[in-house]
Amino acid sequence: xxxxxxxxxxxxxxxxxxxxxxxxxxxxxxxxxxxxxxxxxxxxxxxxxxxxxxxxxxxxxxxxxxxxxxxxxxxxxxxxxxxxxxxxxxxxxxxxxxxxxxxxxxxxxxxxxxxxxxxxxxxxxxxxxxxxxxxxxxxxxxxxxxxxxxxxxxxxxxxxxxxxxxxxxxxxxxxxxxxxxxxxxxxxxxxxxxxxxxxxxxxxxxxxxxxxxxxxxxxxxxxxxxxxxxxxxxxxxxxxxxxxxxxxxxxxxxxxxxxxxxxxxxxxxxxxxxxxxxxxxxxxxxxxxxxxxxxxxxxxxxxxxxxxxxxxxxxxxxxxxxxxxxxxxxxxxxxxxxxxxxxxxxxxxxxxxxxxxxxxxxxxxxxxxxxxxxxxxxxxxxxxxxxxxxx
Numbered sequence: 001x002x003x004x005x006x007x008x009x010x011x012x013x014x015x016x017x018x019x020x021x022x023x024x025x026x027x028x029x030x031x032x033x034x035x036x037x038x039x040x041x042x043x044x045x046x047x048x049x050x051x052x053x054x055x056x057x058x059x060x061x062x063x064x065x066x067x068x069x070x071x072x073x074x075x076x077x078x079x080x081x082x083x084x085x086x087x088x089x090x091x092x093x094x095x096x097x098x099x100x101x102x103x104x105x106x107x108x109x110x111x112x113x114x115x116x117x118x119x120x121x122x123x124x125x126x127x128x129x130x131x132x133x134x135x136x137x138x139x140x141x142x143x144x145x146x147x148x149x150x151x152x153x154x155x156x157x158x159x160x161x162x163x164x165x166x167x168x169x170x171x172x173x174x175x176x177x178x179x180x181x182x183x184x185x186x187x188x189x190x191x192x193x194x195x196x197x198x199x200x201x202x203x204x205x206x207x208x209x210x211x212x213x214x215x216x217x218x219x220x221x222x223x224x225x226x227x228x229x230x231x232x233x234x235x236x237x238x239x240x241x242x243x244x245x246x247x248x249x250x251x252x253x254x255x256x257x258x259x260x261x262x263x264x265x266x267x268x269x270x271x272x273x274x275x276x277x278x279x280x281x282x283x284x285x286x287x288x289x290x291x292x293x294x295x296x297x298x299x300x301x302x303x304x305x306x307x308x309x310x311x312x313x314x315x316x317x318x319x320x321x322x323x324x325x326x327x328x329x330x331x332x333x334x335x336x337x338x339x340x341x342x343x344x345x346x347x348x349x350x351x352x353x354x355x356x357x358x359x360x361x362x363x364x365x366x367x368x369x370x371x372x373x374x375x376x377x378x379x380x381x382x383x384x385x386x387x388x389x390x391x
């Protein structure tokens with residue numbers, strides 16, 4: 001099958017970006033022909049293309065229509081369906097809050113996929129999707145990228161904040177103080193963390209006794225063998241145990257699993273639940289039940305089911321499709337207008353502030369203009385001389 005996977009971005013190493021990367025590479029390994037489409041490319045796109053999976057910024061690059069569209073995010077999914085009007089599609093929901101994860105209603109979407117029970121609820125209760133159209137396929141991890149470590153020690157000494165949203169002004173000081181009280185050294189990695197994002201986190205996770213994470217990152221850490229406390233800035237969940245694993249899995253180890261405010265005392269309480277034997281049991285369960293292979297088996301089976309339905313009732317341009325696209329564009333116009341009004345109100349409030357008034361007074365001071373004007377002109381002249389010398 002030629003599968004077109006859409007995503008709003010393939011730049012930062014984050015949830016859906018890594019989901020697309022792992023799925024596309026596995027489909028290619030199985031003999032399929034995946035193609036990834038996004039208008040925002042970066043490090044993840046480079047990884048995908050390095051594995052010889054095509055990545056395109058424009059759908060005009062495709063010389064052959066895909067057999068099926070695997071859609072993440074409504075704008076990119078609708079763009080792909082309008083470009084290939086004969087191709088059936090499935091549409092994913094990966095999150096409760098992001099606007100790009102909202103349900104896209106279009107007649108050529110044969111199935112919707114939710115990665116957790118809360119995502120399924122969003123599709124039904126907010127998106128108007130019938131339950132029989134929704135498949136529940138839980139999140140996965142590629143066990144080859146996260147080999148198991150040896151047993152964690154009897155007393156934990158090292159911990160890792162493994163989340164893109166933790167940073168020094170949001171969450172990390174709480175975790176650091178809780179770890180200090182328990183005699184544990186804390187590291188952090190992620191887009192906003194002091195350690196930055198980690199390209200190959202498997203080896204880093206293998207050195208950690210405890211990991212603070214949520215969602216897919218939590219699955220990866222558990223798969224390696226670390227004890228995992230579910231956490232994000234401002235919210236805390238439990239340390240994942242074999243007893244609670246099933247319920248937390250249905251919640252994708254996120255959102256509804258994070259039931260308490262993040263505070264030092266609550267984190268210390270969870271750290272004291274550390275149990276090396278139970279962490280090993282959880283790791284075995286993750287490696288058996290949350291692997292890439294089983295998830296891709298289900299996804300490919302869904303593709304085949306949708307293609308069989310499409311052969312019985314071939315999709316194509318329709319009045320319903322045109323109306324659905326028109327509704328989408330109208331909704332986007334209203335949403336964009338609302339955002340513009342919000343920005344205008346924020347700008348008005350900023351311009352009315354004392355700080356803005358003071359800055360304006362300084363900038364229009366004749367002495368400031370004279371000094372900085374000379375500086376700017378001198379920089380421009382030096383740049384012009386250098387460029388002229390280069391020519």
